Amino acid sequence: MTQLARVLVFACIAPLLTACAQIGPTHLKADQVDYARALGDAQKREILAAIVGLRYADSPSFLTVSQIIAAYNFDASAGATVNAGSGSQPNYALANGSVSYSNHPTFTFTPTTGEAYASAYIRPLAPTLVLPLAEGGIPVDLLLRITAQSIGGLQNGSALGGENSAGAPGFFVLIQALRRLQLAGELNVESRHDHGADRVFLVIGATTSGKSASTSADLLRVRQLLHLSAKTGTYEVVYGQSAGTGDRIPMVTRSVLGILTDLGAQVQVPAAQITDGSTKPTVGLIGGETRPTIIIHSGEKPPEDAYIAIPYGAATYWVARDDFDSKYAFTVVQNLMALAEADTSSKAPIVTIPAN
Numbered sequence: 001m002t003q004l005a006r007v008l009v010f011a012c013i014a015p016l017l018t019a020c021a022q023i024g025p026t027h028l029k030a031d032q033v034d035y036a037r038a039l040g041d042a043q044k045r046e047i048l049a050a051i052v053g054l055r056y057a058d059s060p061s062f063l064t065v066s067q068i069i070a071a072y073n074f075d076a077s078a079g080a081t082v083n084a085g086s087g088s089q090p091n092y093a094l095a096n097g098s099v100s101y102s103n104h105p106t107f108t109f110t111p112t113t114g115e116a117y118a119s120a121y122i123r124p125l126a127p128t129l130v131l132p133l134a135e136g137g138i139p140v141d142l143l144l145r146i147t148a149q150s151i152g153g154l155q156n157g158s159a160l161g162g163e164n165s166a167g168a169p170g171f172f173v174l175i176q177a178l179r180r181l182q183l184a185g186e187l188n189v190e191s192r193h194d195h196g197a198d199r200v201f202l203v204i205g206a207t208t209s210g211k212s213a214s215t216s217a218d219l220l221r222v223r224q225l226l227h228l229s230a231k232t233g234t235y236e237v238v239y240g241q242s243a244g245t246g247d248r249i250p251m252v253t254r255s256v257l258g259i260l261t262d263l264g265a266q267v268q269v270p271a272a273q274i275t276d277g278s279t280k281p282t283v284g285l286i287g288g289e290t291r292p293t294i295i296i297h298s299g300e301k302p303p304e305d306a307y308i309a310i311p312y313g314a315a316t317y318w319v320a321r322d323d324f325d326s327k328y329a330f331t332v333v334q335n336l337m338a339l340a341e342a343d344t345s346s347k348a349p350i351v352t353i354p355a356n
Contacts, residue, residue: 042065044307051267053312055267056278065107067108068105124255130143146259147254149254154171154174159261174221174226235249259333265283266283267282267296268297270314273315295319302317307321
């Protein structure tokens, strides 16, 4: 091969080799974010599908993404032909090359069934699982409105509660007072692990400096509603209807299916599907609610910028992107489901991205 041919071959192959060297790191940076977002969006659609399905008395099913393999194939070839020429034949050189690229991702799904399903979705969420979220900044009134069926004997509203669906007025007074204390820095949640058991405590009146008259009134109101002793500011939250002592707060929590069912009963559905018996009438505001926890719209076609949308039957259901309160509540529900699923034997998804 002449020197010119060698130069041509190298000129053809060099860019291809460079591309091969860069494909691994480039895709790692892109895929890590893209797959994380795709998993999050898939979970949102799954949750919305469960909420809407329960609105129509359909039993939900849940699939866990257990593994993702991102397979990339990159093939390249190059060649060169050189004719030095003689007599009337001119000198010429030809170079050719080919590149092929393919992407074949593989997803592995694991259905949640049996004991894992019962543990994650049917059994009530433990107070030790729920309340620490308030310490992470989630509004305590929203958290309790979603997860608590009763606190200190005060009943939350229930979309399927019949004559008692409105709940106790004191429940909403309580969670609003707790929220104000949280904003004032007078409410904290402490998690402890004693003798092999997890325990959670609500600390009210956490600070003593700059206590306002309104804060003092809220502290008194909370203690009165929950029948708490004023001798301490730390109260253990236990599961049940009654605690029996003034230093414990009884709380009955909902299961994940209970939460989704309650949210589903507030979904706006086409009037024709209520008339033909496909579902029950939409439940209006109950108790001290000022708006549905999550506003889910229905229609023939969702807005192009919908936060999340799923088709169901002849209609489409969606959450609006400009509805911050609904999006935030949806995120709280998603976090609660993730915590509930963490207690099962299911493993976190494994994402495999080839580096070359």
